[in-house]
Amino acid sequence: MASFPAPFSKLIEYVQSLHPEAGPLEHLMDAVITAQAQNDQSDALIGYFVDQARVSGASWSQIGAAMGVTKQAVQKRFTAGDELLPKGKAFSRFTPRARIAVAAAGRLAESAGDVMIDAPHLAAGTLADPEGLAARALRLLEIDFDQLYRELSIGPASAGDDPEPSTLLRFQYSSACREAFKDAFKAAIRLGHNYIGTEHLLIALVSGEGAVRQAFANLGIGVDLIQSAVTAEIANLVLKLKRVEGKYSGE
Structure with missing residues (x-):
């Protein structure tokens, strides 16, 4: 069995290394912040494997039994699949760019006189922000966006501000759009992500x-x-992030 990834002694060393010259109270404040980060990571870790269990077909009763809690308790804590659709905590796992994509798709549908957002609207919405991973991946593949819009029989969508999920x-x-939301969740799980971005929607x-x-x-x-282009991007x-970190850390 592999050893636990963060032994207690290592956590102590980490906290003390944050401000080596500080006193006990400063170390205590650093410890509180570190512990909170550990709790957040623990929740994300459990949530990730709950999501994988759901994708594999496990019921909430089975997941609750595995965690030693009731079905109701585990459903209340982890409602990942439901949160992706427009009900409950709507779009809570969508990144800002993914929410912008949905809003852009909605405006595109409205401007075309369509009563609902369909898959082509959503596809155009994922490309509204040129810096989103969906758009970056397609540029990597040298896709002609104008030709793509012609194939979709729809015009380009315009990006706006990050909307409140409730809007x-x-x-x-x-x-088809609702099914895409569910499949985006599955795509994120396959890539090891706990959020939904424009790249997952596109996939x-x-x-x-x-x-x-x-x-x-x-x-x-x-x-x-x-998917290969998304992974490459x-x-x-x-x-790029590691290069920036190396630059400022003097590596």
Whole structure:
């Protein structure tokens, strides 16, 4: 069995290293902050494996039994799948750019006189922010955005400010769009993420059956290529971050 990743002695050393010359009270304040971060990570760790269990088909009763709590208790604490759809804590796991994408899709649908957001609207919405991972991945694949919009039979969406999650409740969503939300959650789990970004929405849309998948197929692009491009862009961003950290740490 592997050793626990953060032995108690290492946590003590870490807290003391934050401000080596500080006194006991300063160390105590650092310890409180560190403990809170550990608690947040613990919740995220358990939530990640709860999500994986749900994706594998486990029931809430089975998950509760595995955790030693009731079905009701575990459902109250972890409502990941429901939170992705417009009910309950709507869109709580969506990143700001993903929420912007949904709002942009809604405005695009309204401007076209459509009564609900459908998959093509959402696909266009994921590209509204040029710095979102969906748009970056497609640029990496040298996709002609104008040609893509023609294939989708829809115009480009315009990005706005990050909306409050509750404001997205005013939109109506097609069954294909709702299915894409669920599949985006699964795509995030496969990539080891506990959030929903534009990249997960795009992967879900191209994975599904319908107009978006066909539009990309007409351009010779399948979901495997998109997922590879997303992974490459994430790696590129991580590399840039490490370079910045190295620059300021003197490495």
